Amino acid sequence: MEKVFSRPSCLKNKPFRYCPGCSHGVLHRILAETIDVLAIRDRTIGIAPVGCAVFAYDYLDLDMVEVPHGRPPAIATGMKRSRPDSIVFSYQGDGDLAAIGTAEIVHAAARGENITVIFVNNGNYGMTGGQMAPTTLPGQKTTTTPAGRDIRDAGNPIKVSEMLATLDGPCYIERVSVDSPKNVLAAKRAVQKAFKNQISGLGFSLVEVLSMCPTDWGMTPGQSIEWVRTRMMKYYPLGVYKDTVSPSPV
Amino acid sequence: MAITTTKTVAVTGNQAVAEAFRQLNPDVMPAYPITPSTGIMESFTKFVSDGKVDTETILVESEHSAMSACIGAAAAGGRVATATSSQGMALMWEMLHIASGYRLPILMALVNRALSAPLNIHGDHSDGMGMRDCSWIQLFCENAQEAYDNTIMAYRIAEHKDVRLPIAVNMDGFIISHSIESMQYITDEDVKKFVGEYLAIDPLLDIENPKSIGALVLPDYYMEHKRAQHQAMLNVKKVVQDVSAEFAKMTGRKYELFETYRLEDAEVAIVALNSAAGTIKDEIDRYREKGVKAGLLKPRMFRPFPHEEVGGALKNAKAICVMDRADSYGSYGPLFMEIASALAPFRGPVLFNKIYGLGGRDLMPLDVDQVIDETAEVAKTGKVKMLKEYITVRS
Numbered sequence: 001m002e003k004v005f006s007r008p009s010c011l012k013n014k015p016f017r018y019c020p021g022c023s024h025g026v027l028h029r030i031l032a033e034t035i036d037v038l039a040i041r042d043r044t045i046g047i048a049p050v051g052c053a054v055f056a057y058d059y060l061d062l063d064m065v066e067v068p069h070g071r072p073p074a075i076a077t078g079m080k081r082s083r084p085d086s087i088v089f090s091y092q093g094d095g096d097l098a099a100i101g102t103a104e105i106v107h108a109a110a111r112g113e114n115i116t117v118i119f120v121n122n123g124n125y126g127m128t129g130g131q132m133a134p135t136t137l138p139g140q141k142t143t144t145t146p147a148g149r150d151i152r153d154a155g156n157p158i159k160v161s162e163m164l165a166t167l168d169g170p171c172y173i174e175r176v177s178v179d180s181p182k183n184v185l186a187a188k189r190a191v192q193k194a195f196k197n198q199i200s201g202l203g204f205s206l207v208e209v210l211s212m213c214p215t216d217w218g219m220t221p222g223q224s225i226e227w228v229r230t231r232m233m234k235y236y237p238l239g240v241y242k243d244t245v246s247p248s249p250v
Numbered sequence: 251m252a253i254t255t256t257k258t259v260a261v262t263g264n265q266a267v268a269e270a271f272r273q274l275n276p277d278v279m280p281a282y283p284i285t286p287s288t289g290i291m292e293s294f295t296k297f298v299s300d301g302k303v304d305t306e307t308i309l310v311e312s313e314h315s316a317m318s319a320c321i322g323a324a325a326a327g328g329r330v331a332t333a334t335s336s337q338g339m340a341l342m343w344e345m346l347h348i349a350s351g352y353r354l355p356i357l358m359a360l361v362n363r364a365l366s367a368p369l370n371i372h373g374d375h376s377d378g379m380g381m382r383d384c385s386w387i388q389l390f391c392e393n394a395q396e397a398y399d400n401t402i403m404a405y406r407i408a409e410h411k412d413v414r415l416p417i418a419v420n421m422d423g424f425i426i427s428h429s430i431e432s433m434q435y436i437t438d439e440d441v442k443k444f445v446g447e448y449l450a451i452d453p454l455l456d457i458e459n460p461k462s463i464g465a466l467v468l469p470d471y472y473m474e475h476k477r478a479q480h481q482a483m484l485n486v487k488k489v490v491q492d493v494s495a496e497f498a499k500m501t502g503r504k505y506e507l508f509e510t511y512r513l514e515d516a517e518v519a520i521v522a523l524n525s526a527a528g529t530i531k532d533e534i535d536r537y538r539e540k541g542v543k544a545g546l547l548k549p550r551m552f553r554p555f556p557h558e559e560v561g562g563a564l565k566n567a568k569a570i571c572v573m574d575r576a577d578s579y580g581s582y583g584p585l586f587m588e589i590a591s592a593l594a595p596f597r598g599p600v601l602f603n604k605i606y607g608l609g610g611r612d613l614m615p616l617d618v619d620q621v622i623d624e625t626a627e628v629a630k631t632g633k634v635k636m637l638k639e640y641i642t643v644r645s
Contacts, residue, residue: 050337054369066369068337070312100282100312100341128283129292132309143292144283144309146299154309 008032010041010061017055021221023211024052026178027120028059030188031091034195035062044087045079047072051093052126070101073108076115087198089116094135095125098158102134105164109204112169116194117206119160122213123232130216134158137235142216157235161208165241171203173242177210179228183238193245202245210236256434256501263394263426264289266433267333267359267419270401272297273441276357277328280308280319282338285371286423287361290333313338317345317356324354325463327453329405332356335423336363339377343384349416350385350479352463355408356416358386359401362524362575363423364609372610373423375523375576378552379584385479387417387486388553390523392509395433397421399503400550402436405445406493412485414451420552422525424610436501444500483554490551507556509548510563512538516545518625519567519599521589523549526573526606526613533618537626544622549585561592567599568629571621575607582638600628603638617642 007013011032016025035041041062048056050069057064067075072090080088097105097119108115124142125131131144135157139148161175172194176187187209194205210232212224219227261269268290271279281291297303306323310316316332324330334342339360349356362378364370378388387407391397400419408417421427436444452461467475487507494505511531513519518537520530527548537544547563549555564570570593574583581587586603593599604621607613621641628634 050369066367068366102311125283128285128288131283131288131292134311144295144307146296153306 008036010035012059012061014059016059018052019215021212021214021224022052023120023122023178023209026184027118027187027209027211028056030184030191031089031118032060033188034192037192038195038199040087040195040199043085044089047076047088047090049090049092049096050127051096053091053093053120054127056091070096070099070104072096073101073104073113073115073117077108077111077113080113080115084114087116087195089118089195091118091120093120093126094122094133095128098134098160105160106167109164109206110167110169112171112203114198114201114203116198117204118191118194119206119208120211121160121208121236122211124213124216126213126216130213135160137231159236161206161236161241164206169204170206170242171244172197172205173208174240175208175210175236175238177228177233177238179210179212179225197245208236210238256436258432259435260430260432261394262289262428262430263397263421264361264428265293266394266398267401267421268293268297269435270398271331271359272303273402273436273438274329274331274357274405274445275303276305276331278306278308278319278323278330279332280310280316280323281332282310282313282316282334284313284335284338286363286373286427287333287335287338287359289427290359290361313341314345317342317349320356321345321349321352321354324349324356325352325454327450327455329448330354330356331358333359333361335361336365336371336377339381340365343381346381346384346386346416348464351475353414353479353482354416355405355414357401357404357408358416358418359397360418360420361423361427362420370609371423373425373525374608374610375420375574376608378418378420379576379578381418382553382584385415385483386553387413387415387551389417389419389550390552391419391421391426391550392525392527392548393433394421394426394429394431395503397426398433398435399497399501399505402441402444403493403497403505405448407486407489409448410485410489411451413482413489415479415482415486420524425525434501440500444497486554487551487556505550507549507551507559508563509550511546511548513545513547513563516543517568517629518542518544518622519547519564519570520544520573520621520625521547521549521564521570521585522573523552523575523585526575529613529615530618533615533622537622542622542626544626549588552588555588555592557588557592560589561596564589564593565596565598569625570599570601571604571625572601573604573606573621577605577608586638600632600634602628602634602636605638605640606642611642613642
């Protein structure tokens with residue numbers, strides 16, 4: 001029988017240890033397929049964050065570096081400047097990119113570094129057990145906001161894609177989701193574009209992915225998909241926020 | 251004061267410290283989650299949501315901002331606490347010097363964890379040792395009870411008018427922070443009475459007497475500031491002794507600058523910090539039964555380090571093994587260097603250094619036995635094979 005579907009070559013034959021219903025597995029696969037399709041595996045370096053995806057290097061069969069919390073964009077900058085022919089991506093959660101590493105991501109974007117950033121937004125600090133993140137929705141319950149996020153003292157959520165799109169540095173910023181097969185395909189197209197931009201030397205690309213975190217949200221995987229659709233997408237609308245490569249309306 | 255009614259509970263080290271924080275009821279608690287200290291802020295934010303404390307919590311975006319917010323809150327006259335571990339403390343490092351240089355009595359629960367790289371989340375003392383030169387008072391705790399008790403005593407020490415320095419209470423990550431132990435809580439009323447009201451000295455926002463903190467000081471006066479800081483550190487010892495004596499009257503639990511265990515007549519001495527001391531005490535008992543005169547010294551106050559007293563307690567041993575759960579790479583373990591300094595005036599014990607338990611590697615009773623055996627051998631021969639050695643490590 002002809003084999004028509006198989007594991008991407010840069011995804012290891014290893015079961016994911018992420019929680020049931022978590023989006024990292026789908027995203028890892030999208031990344032691996034993209035690297036396969038673009039045939040860049042021999043020159044790609046990935047940066048694993050601090051967060052649930054700290055173990056990304058266990059699944060992706062690539063050169064990977066595990067770096068301290070929030071620092072991936074700065075370390076990616078050093079790598080890319082030192083080896084301009086390499087393809088450097090960082091894979092960061094919202095605790096990493098939108099909290100402790102805010103300075104790094106803003107300045108890498110402002111400099112227009114020729115790197116690719118995959119930003120996984122699940123609205124809380126997943127690995128440490130579901131504490132409030134800057135991306136936590138107003139009123140959302142977390143372990144550090146048991147009565148729900150009160151924006152009067154915990155502040156307002158940060159819309160990373162919108163914020164970074166105000167900078168002149170980035171060439172491409174899009175927010176996607178992996179809540180449905182249709183959106184998974186759209187996410188894959190966005191990730192491929194973000195890598196193609198780097199291959200063509202066009203500059204800083206970031207894909208924000210709205211992701212499910214059933215365990216820390218205290219929901220079933222099904223409920224968490226509904227939460228992404230009905231709550232997160234309202235606050236964080238999907239779409240292209242910046243595209244200097246092939247301009248399209250926001 | 252009579253020994254008060256206490257409550258026996260079974261809790262983790264993190265829960266015990268969170269309970270102490272609740273009873274201390276600080277004005278402000280800025281924090282950022284990091285394993286293994288996260289449980290403290292989680293429990294504490296629940297107290298806040300349940301209205302059990304008056305504390306303003308600030309869920310900041312990084313530990314650098316957590317310590318910065320602590321400094322702002324304390325400089326404005328508030329009683330302030332935070333909790334962190336490892337990389338979190340490392341990110342605070344710049345601000346730790348600001349906290350002590352401003353002379354702000356901030357309380358930090360430091361749940362000890364190894365520093366990256368390689369990434370590791372388990373307990374060792376590389377974070378605590380990384381802040382030993384930051385002019386913070388450092389207390390180390392063997393178990394949840396000690397972590398709770400030292401936390402209750404912390405503000406009394408840090409806020410004393412002769413001290414006015416920040417204080418860090420250390421306990422081993424996971425081994426203590428996540429293990430459930432039986433221990434005693436003090437009643438809210440007694441804690442409140444013991445800790446007392448906070449009277450900030452020279453806080454900002456005193457409109458009648460405006461002042462600046464942290465102003466630029468060039469070579470003409472910088473050293474005088476640092477000399478004053480050194481003096482404050484010198485004053486800590488007596489304050490710790492006084493506060494501990496008062497605490498003992500209240501609870502019956504006695505704390506000295508360090509704990510000695512069967513050390514008085516010991517020829518074979520071990521020195522170790524924190525949770526490993528429990529295992530070592532058990533093994534010392536076994537060796538005592540076999541007729542080996544073994545004993546332990548467990549420092550409680552690491553900064554300021556009580557060299558004179560420690561030297562006095564160890565000077566009659568024949569051989570001493572100092573066990574470090576951190577390394578000062580290219581030199582000896584940090585605890586070893588303190589013990590060597592403490593013993594410098596004495597010609598007696600032969601000293602050597604073992605590095606153990608990095609990144610949370612277990613120290614098993616058999617490992618301790620090997621250390622005691624070797625120390626007993628050194629006591630007999632006076633000869634040390636290796637001055638510094640990593641133990642329980644693959645070669």
